[in-house]
Amino acid sequence: MSKVLMKGNEAIGAAAIAAGCKYFFGYPITPQSELPEYMSAHLPRVGGVYLQAESEVAAINMVYGAAGTGKRVMTSSSSPGIALKQEGISYIAGAELPCVIVNIVRGGPGLGSIQPAQSDYNQSTRGGGDGDYRLLVYAPGSIQEMVDLVQIAFDKADYYRNPVMVLGDGMMGQMMEPVEFKDDLPKMELPEKDWATTGTKGQRKPNVINSLYLAAEELEQHNIRLQKKYDEMKQNEVRYEEYQIEDAELVIAAYGTTARIAKAAVDQLREAGIKVGLFRPITVWPYPYDVVKNLPESVKHILCVEMSMGQMIDDVRIGNEGQRPVHFVGRSGGMIPTPQLVVDKVNEILNGGK
Amino acid sequence: MAVVFQKTRGLTDVETHYCPGCTHGIIHRLVGEVLEELGVLDEAIGVAPVGCSVLAYNYFNCDMSEAAHGRAPAVATGIKRLLPENVVFTYQGDGDLASIGTAEIVHAAHRSENITTIFVNNAIYGMTGGQMAPTTMIGQRTTTSPYGRDAATTGMPIKISEMLAQVPGATFVERVAVNTPGNVRKAKKAIKRAFELQLAGKGFGIIEVLSTCPTNWGLDPVKALRWLEDNLMVYYPLGNFRDYQEVENA
Numbered sequence: 328m329s330k331v332l333m334k335g336n337e338a339i340g341a342a343a344i345a346a347g348c349k350y351f352f353g354y355p356i357t358p359q360s361e362l363p364e365y366m367s368a369h370l371p372r373v374g375g376v377y378l379q380a381e382s383e384v385a386a387i388n389m390v391y392g393a394a395g396t397g398k399r400v401m402t403s404s405s406s407p408g409i410a411l412k413q414e415g416i417s418y419i420a421g422a423e424l425p426c427v428i429v430n431i432v433r434g435g436p437g438l439g440s441i442q443p444a445q446s447d448y449n450q451s452t453r454g455g456g457d458g459d460y461r462l463l464v465y466a467p468g469s470i471q472e473m474v475d476l477v478q479i480a481f482d483k484a485d486y487y488r489n490p491v492m493v494l495g496d497g498m499m500g501q502m503m504e505p506v507e508f509k510d511d512l513p514k515m516e517l518p519e520k521d522w523a524t525t526g527t528k529g530q531r532k533p534n535v536i537n538s539l540y541l542a543a544e545e546l547e548q549h550n551i552r553l554q555k556k557y558d559e560m561k562q563n564e565v566r567y568e569e570y571q572i573e574d575a576e577l578v579i580a581a582y583g584t585t586a587r588i589a590k591a592a593v594d595q596l597r598e599a600g601i602k603v604g605l606f607r608p609i610t611v612w613p614y615p616y617d618v619v620k621n622l623p624e625s626v627k628h629i630l631c632v633e634m635s636m637g638q639m640i641d642d643v644r645i646g647n648e649g650q651r652p653v654h655f656v657g658r659s660g661g662m663i664p665t666p667q668l669v670v671d672k673v674n675e676i677l678n679g680g681k
Numbered sequence: 682m683a684v685v686f687q688k689t690r691g692l693t694d695v696e697t698h699y700c701p702g703c704t705h706g707i708i709h710r711l712v713g714e715v716l717e718e719l720g721v722l723d724e725a726i727g728v729a730p731v732g733c734s735v736l737a738y739n740y741f742n743c744d745m746s747e748a749a750h751g752r753a754p755a756v757a758t759g760i761k762r763l764l765p766e767n768v769v770f771t772y773q774g775d776g777d778l779a780s781i782g783t784a785e786i787v788h789a790a791h792r793s794e795n796i797t798t799i800f801v802n803n804a805i806y807g808m809t810g811g812q813m814a815p816t817t818m819i820g821q822r823t824t825t826s827p828y829g830r831d832a833a834t835t836g837m838p839i840k841i842s843e844m845l846a847q848v849p850g851a852t853f854v855e856r857v858a859v860n861t862p863g864n865v866r867k868a869k870k871a872i873k874r875a876f877e878l879q880l881a882g883k884g885f886g887i888i889e890v891l892s893t894c895p896t897n898w899g900l901d902p903v904k905a906l907r908w909l910e911d912n913l914m915v916y917y918p919l920g921n922f923r924d925y926q927e928v929e930n931a
Binding site: 350352376378380381382384385386388389390391392393394395396398400414415418422524525526527528529530533534535536537538539 | 724726728739744745748749759762768
């Protein structure tokens, strides 16, 4: 299929529909509103449902009910809206329902700003809801990758019976890039949804969608079962990109928009003969800890670059296991780091500065 | 031997956890009977709340979804929008519906979601141990209004049916009680009417059922019924507040 020029938020919507998602429950919030707008225009044409809920809280609970019917369903929001959805996300994870949640991050805390940020790393990878649950979280670095991952996300959600989050930012949502909707994306063998609440039709015992286990022993068993599922994700779902790592003296760790900026900085530094590489996690949960742990001997420093005051840096430190100094440079509040900021920080580190 | 009366197929054989004298059991049975009589049990999907009836998913003999506190109408919306041919209902208490879930119930009514809500009002939070609810009567002592509910600091008891009757999308709104055999029959009739309107695609219906909580009211079951008649039924008058024909004529 030929390439089309699309805005990130709209491309997500088109990708979801291509993945067979016909149901969307949302609430307007900048900078992701083009996605619900796109869905409101396109879903009725494919016999689907677009519904603007009274709140993010209601929207995610509509997703809970809708996902319980076994059909593919999606919601999206941006940072403060995702914070409101956290209750429902925990219930969805607890009841083991598949769905895809898009978070187009803006600056925080609180009402924050409407400009791009990566300060939702913690609430996306650690969860803001209660209990021991995990989401599979994709952090694409281009609109094309976002389009591919949105489609893959629906398969993974169905396979694991787990919510999957696609973590973008205001930049990824708002910018336009050429994208291709591929016919050859890997397809998974998916289990039958015999747990769905669709009415018994007199053919089976009632199904119950639920996250309540009043007996402590039962809840513990439920959590152990969930953990096994998360362990399987850790085993099979880690995705990342390495760029110019082999002989690098310093490796930059960055994801999404900042990884693109960091890549420009790497190219600029390499031209000047400075040995720098880039490690870009594509899944931020499960995190590619082993990549950080097993960086080549040549690597003396790690520099984490984020559009936050430093959140992913905790995961870099976990993977690093104290082997090398981990440095940080970032901008926050909607400010975007320039390649030069990264170049200057790399030079400072390699020239013996802190 | 001829069977003249038997348990409805609308309920499972599970023994309920409700306290002696609580009228949740009667209300469950009415809903189960209506689903059975309308022949829609196999198409029904119920949404259980948080509160005393949290375990309703064990008692109704149909597919069930257990919602977060107050969110049952949103969950039901998600189900019904995807499965418009199925019969979808929520079963909620007054803490769930009249307090934490006011946004969800008002907007489900406002959109005229084609669902049926059973709203059990016993003027107290039962499951958590008898705290004050927005529906608690003035002067009523609860564990969080130990000196009696005071309107000056907590407002007047909220009248959900009267409020929802103002919402254009609400097709059917009726308040009933299950304190006497006559009222039980009227309650069943109202529940049936709301489900029939759903089957006809006429939109949102709610039946507010005044109920007792002998345990947390500190009364025996008989005195609890009397207290309901002398207090709840005075402040919360029974009757229909909105019906389909009236909506049509408006």
